[in-house]
Amino acid sequence: MLYKVLSTKEGCCNRKDYWRKASHWYSGSHRQPTYKDSKATFNVISLQTPTAENMVRLTPAEKQQRYREKRDMDPEKRAAYLKKEQEKYLRDKQSGKKKSVADMTNREHRSAKKIWREKKKAQRAQNKPNQTSLITTPSPSTPKEQLTSPSVSQISRQKLQYFQKVVKGKEFLRTELIYAKEEVQNLKQEIASVKKVLHQETTDLRSNGTPTNAAIITTPSTKAKALVSKRNRENLRKVRKTLTFHYAVMDQLKRTKKRKNLKQMAKADIMKKYKLKTLFCRTVGIKIIGRCEKSPKIPHQEKLLVRDFFLCSDNSRIVNGKKNTVTRLKIKKGTPS
Numbered sequence: 001m002l003y004k005v006l007s008t009k010e011g012c013c014n015r016k017d018y019w020r021k022a023s024h025w026y027s028g029s030h031r032q033p034t035y036k037d038s039k040a041t042f043n044v045i046s047l048q049t050p051t052a053e054n055m056v057r058l059t060p061a062e063k064q065q066r067y068r069e070k071r072d073m074d075p076e077k078r079a080a081y082l083k084k085e086q087e088k089y090l091r092d093k094q095s096g097k098k099k100s101v102a103d104m105t106n107r108e109h110r111s112a113k114k115i116w117r118e119k120k121k122a123q124r125a126q127n128k129p130n131q132t133s134l135i136t137t138p139s140p141s142t143p144k145e146q147l148t149s150p151s152v153s154q155i156s157r158q159k160l161q162y163f164q165k166v167v168k169g170k171e172f173l174r175t176e177l178i179y180a181k182e183e184v185q186n187l188k189q190e191i192a193s194v195k196k197v198l199h200q201e202t203t204d205l206r207s208n209g210t211p212t213n214a215a216i217i218t219t220p221s222t223k224a225k226a227l228v229s230k231r232n233r234e235n236l237r238k239v240r241k242t243l244t245f246h247y248a249v250m251d252q253l254k255r256t257k258k259r260k261n262l263k264q265m266a267k268a269d270i271m272k273k274y275k276l277k278t279l280f281c282r283t284v285g286i287k288i289i290g291r292c293e294k295s296p297k298i299p300h301q302e303k304l305l306v307r308d309f310f311l312c313s314d315n316s317r318i319v320n321g322k323k324n325t326v327t328r329l330k331i332k333k334g335t336p337s
Contacts (some may be wrong), residue, residue: 029241072157127159220274253284
């Protein structure tokens with residue numbers, strides 16, 4: 001056992017060896033031993049033998065955590081604490097110390113969100129080591145019996161609730177996925193049945209001689225779209241043959257001497273409808289018909305306005321130093337009245 005030597009007179013002790021063994025002063029009796037010196041009197045106080053528990057000091061945060069864990073273990077204390085916190089929250093809300101999001105201004109809401117983000121960030125950083133320890137899987141060489149799983153006391157209540165919500169959410173999503181797959185399968189069967197009925201009706205219409213979608217393609221634009229839309233080998237042959245026919249006809253029209261007939265073809269309504277008149281004229285090599293060109297001549301009405309302006313005597317005397325007449329076609333006009 002160790003003893004600590006304390007001075008009875010404050011400020012009189014200058015000794016360096018405050019710790020001594022009990023056998024130096026204590027002979028075995030239970031009285032409090034003293035050590036007398038010429039300068040001061042020292043009292044010896046017995047202390048406990050230092051152990052690992054006594055040497056480790058808890059931080060305030062650890063003390064608070066132990067207090068909360070001990071309180072939460074008792075259901076009555078836990079219920080009383082929750083009731084007290086709820087009453088405090090209602091009082092703060094009535095006094096205006098705490099506000100809901102609907103009652104906050106934009107500035108207060110921004111500052112509150114900033115505080116929430118910082119708290120959440122600190123909470124995630126604190127819970128990250130625990131999550132990594134939970135996720136780690138056992139190695140093949142390590143037996144499962146030697147693995148130390150975290151105890152319930154180490155996991156907080158909020159984390160347990162979070163894990164329970166995650167498990168419930170996964171089960172809900174799994175059931176929803178099964179229902180969605182079944183619905184997709186049913187819809188595929190319905191589409192297949194509708195396609196079968198449509199194919200049967202189309203076959204019946206063709207056999208009866210009634211016009212179908214294939215017989216409706218009569219205009220040039222629909223024919224071109226039908227050729228371009230299908231990209232099989234047979235359709236490519238049709239496209240190649242159609243283009244060859246087009247270029248052959250254009251070359252033959254270029255060589256014809258009757259330009260009058262070509263101009264009549266360019267003026268046809270079907271050329272105007274599909275806006276092919278200019279392309280046809282350029283391909284055949286005739287003058288573009290119907291293009292309105294601006295005339296460089298001055299309109300007659302503008303001429304009359306200019307003439308009346310110069311004939312007016314007031315306009316001829318507006319600026320000093322200018323002559324009062326205008327000579328046009330050897331005739332002086334605009335004389336002052």
